[in-house]
Amino acid sequence: MPGAGGFTFAEDPGLAAPEARLIWHAELDPGTLPVIALPADPRDPDSILVERIVPWLTVAVDPAGHEHAVLSDGWHHIRLDIEQGRLAGAAAVLLHYRLHGLASAEARLLPLRRLIDLCRHGRFARSLFPRDPRIERGIAMLRVHDALGEGASQREIGMALFGAERVAMDWNHRSDSLRSRVRRLVREARAMARGGYRHLLHDRG
Template identity: 55%
Template sequence: MAPPGRGGSTFAENPEVAGAEARLIWSAEFDPGTIEVEALPASPGSRDAVDPAVFGKWLSIACGDDFTEHTVISDGFRRIRLDVVAGSLMQGPVCLRYRLEGIAALRPRVLPLRRLLALCTHRRFVASLFPPDPKMPRLIEMLRVHDGLGVGASLGDLAEALYGAGVYDADSARRSDSLRSRVRRLAREARAMAAGGYRRLMRS
């Protein structure tokens, strides 16, 4: 497999796959929450053993040219990223050895480590460890604006689609001006995001 390209993922998912079923594996360069591990053979009966089989269809692995297993454990809505730099998750129960160094690099990995611990303990994603992202509503609006611009929609069309029919007309000039400015900002942000700004999302 070639190294991550300009897009930042380790492989290109089929664009026809539904969002909840897609398994994007972002390069650790862009996903600071990626946990680097070694997968060591587990001793029989070890309490520290992790059996990747219990993750079932949640587990996706892409093998790199350097034999690193770029791994995501995801149900389509929640995710945990691992880079297995030694050993393999495809050969039965393992004991994970974590490669952590420094303070700055540790900070974005604390929550993913807690999520992994909870997943291995309860065999499910613990909802309290995956709080809603407050940025998501605006990001969804940006995606909708980007899609609308791509098919030639006007600012008025976009405002009506996003905020309701009839709110962007001559009878509500003040509100129309406000919505025009709002949609214009969304359009500007959407273009910047499509031009590569999305690669900074996981670092914010």
């Protein structure tokens, strides 16, 4: 079950983001592919040769013995929950994908295409991982959260984000737009830290 952070298994918090291999709980990551992994003949064109995906594969096992896996290069990820069978240590597996319904299946179609493409071509296809337009704002919120933790004032946060010259010119401007922008970022950063981050994977397009 997920802990307070929402991970099935927590990663070392000291790792830089591109080095971390986060395994989000399936309840928080609607793109998680539930699969059955059966031993397969490596010559079967439907089989996956596990050694070919090992460079990106991280597997953790829960107390019930089920594997939870992520394929990631630090920037892209594909989540698998192995409901039956094993992926780690296998030479080749035949995956049975557990899809059902309309909305639930739709959320997993793109991750399935990503998995198939990765297994065929050995790279994460850019065309299947469109840039999330919320990245820049998310980074700004992380910076604001860190600054708040260091005791920075809103004006100091504004200087860090937009530069001292702009703050000097616009901070006390009649429109109050710059200060309002910083206040919104502060509110959003605090809301995200209180648990709003759990909705990030659900909300992505």
